[in-house]
Amino acid sequence: MSPLPKSANRVTANDVAARAGVSQSTVSLVLSGNPRARLAAETRSRVLRAAEELGYRPNVLAQGLVRRRSYALGVLIPDLSNPFFAAVVSGAEKVAAKEGYAVFLCETGETGAEQHVEALKSRQIDGVILDAVGVSGLTPESLSGMNVVLVDETHEDYPGVVSDAQMAGELAARHLLELGHRCFAFIGPAIDASAFRLRERGYTRTLSAAGCAVASAALRRGGATVAGGMQGMRALLALRPRPTAVFCANDLSALGALKACAMARVAVPGDVSIVGCDDIELAQLVTPELTTVAIPARELGARAARLLIRQLTGDGHAPPARATRPLPVRLVTRGTSARAPEAA
Amino acid sequence: MSPLPKSANRVTANDVAARAGVSQSTVSLVLSGNPRARLAAETRSRVLRAAEELGYRPNVLAQGLVRRRSYALGVLIPDLSNPFFAAVVSGAEKVAAKEGYAVFLCETGETGAEQHVEALKSRQIDGVILDAVGVSGLTPESLSGMNVVLVDETHEDYPGVVSDAQMAGELAARHLLELGHRCFAFIGPAIDASAFRLRERGYTRTLSAAGCAVASAALRRGGATVAGGMQGMRALLALRPRPTAVFCANDLSALGALKACAMARVAVPGDVSIVGCDDIELAQLVTPELTTVAIPARELGARAARLLIRQLTGDGHAPPARATRPLPVRLVTRGTSARAPEAA
């Protein structure tokens, strides 16, 4: 193995041309060129064979240079350790790969999306999928001229693929209401325009409509992480009266909340019911299994990729691909929710 | 006084040159050129300022074309839904980004690594990190001329970054032995040359040395997934005598095994002890918490990236970066392991 794939290794369109006894541009024509190019069948097959024999693969960088597209997409997420994001990425990667696009993965953390976008720009990226990176936190010009699709976030300037986040909150609320709960709480982050916020809204509104406001002290803000959930739940457990029903903005925080209960020897669902959101695989691994609202994460990613690619392919002035209708969510009733305990 | 940015869209080195009143090649020299290039301080700063004002970003595709490097890495993993792989990717992406490399994420599934590698090749990828994709399953020439670094897999042709997998198995075995267990089992996949296999070996050898062979019926083969773990454990529970100690090749399967026990109302760790491997975040979320052997996943990814990049940068004939010493692993004793139940 020489450190750098020296030279001599890579076979170019020129090599193919030489072997087929045609010019390089002819090779280009038959291999990647317009279908409307009319080549002699004989020439075409000679080229094809030569290419085959030599194992020719067009250099995408060079193609990109002249076509001004890189056939690469960027996917930006805050944190790959959240299985939900992993699923989104996975879904996006799969359809991208099938369509001949490669995906650059960028983990932005809480901040730092900006730099990643810059880096992608200088790679002539064809478009980006942003999930939960907070578009409004970016300087407007950083995304200018880019093809972008948002996931589970809405912004007037960009199309987005979303789940029915408000419905998710509503489903959670209705479920808990039906179980007879009267004292509610919520744990989740305070990011505007995010799905988290909509979940919260659907939840609180449904509760209000049923005459059950959630006290502001019962509204715990924090990261949508395990740690955030634990913290939030600890605070809730100290409240009097103690909430008997808690909806968490995502499964990770719900799992954290569940854990906090276990550590505090608070029975779930005996003393308090917990409902998460996402339905990640782990939700079924804990005991009791987590009641949650399923969000089609892979599908979100897949659609985002499709939408983005369509936007790219849509030569000229096709309708600039507006946001699609929200993907349906559904309540998955498992073991962490039960009838409210009798009032003390 | 100076020309304005040409077409609103992309600003090139030519635009900068025009504005700075120098030639394009000079721009190239000061911006990306050798540090040893000796430019007039005055010229340099003029160029720098012009570039700054225009917001110039060199086109990496073009750079790649001539330099024959793309400054991009590929990371191939079978499945992003396994948090362990997600962590590896995350670690690799972080150091790659810091070093100015972008990473193409490729999820290969059980098979299909080949095509992804081909796709990456035509993108002039600088190198790839392969984690658990089974190098030996690839046609040799598909990786020829590529810079590759393996993660947790050993192969004589490529350098690899590994954890001390055999030690992981040994630690699990010693732990269970110390707890007085005598009837052992193992759940894991049958992939040669993988860390899984080494974990198994470390486990079985340590047991043998202690006079406790693991019966072949107690050796369950299957995917290193939740489903695989559940299946394996179900089979084990039917065995007579029933094993009291089970080591699983990874946490996902351990979690599956734990779940299977819960469903079968078998007490963990009362009736059977379970030890996993990886120490993914979820391990602490289940009840009881999973005893496991911690593998530094992020660190593996990070090191792989560093090693790969060093290999790339190592112009000329630096020692071709052999495999590094195994990263240490450590036993994390939690709630799924306890003293063996009294013999019936």
Added chain:
DNA sequence: TTGTAAGCGTTATCAG
């Protein structure tokens, strides 16, 4: 129908 040639945006080698 196929070849010639002009780029795409950079880097790199030389002259001046």
Added chain:
DNA sequence: CTGATAACGCTTACAA
């Protein structure tokens, strides 16, 4: 020190 100029591998008018 700086500026032509030739690649890099490919696409695409435009000629032949």
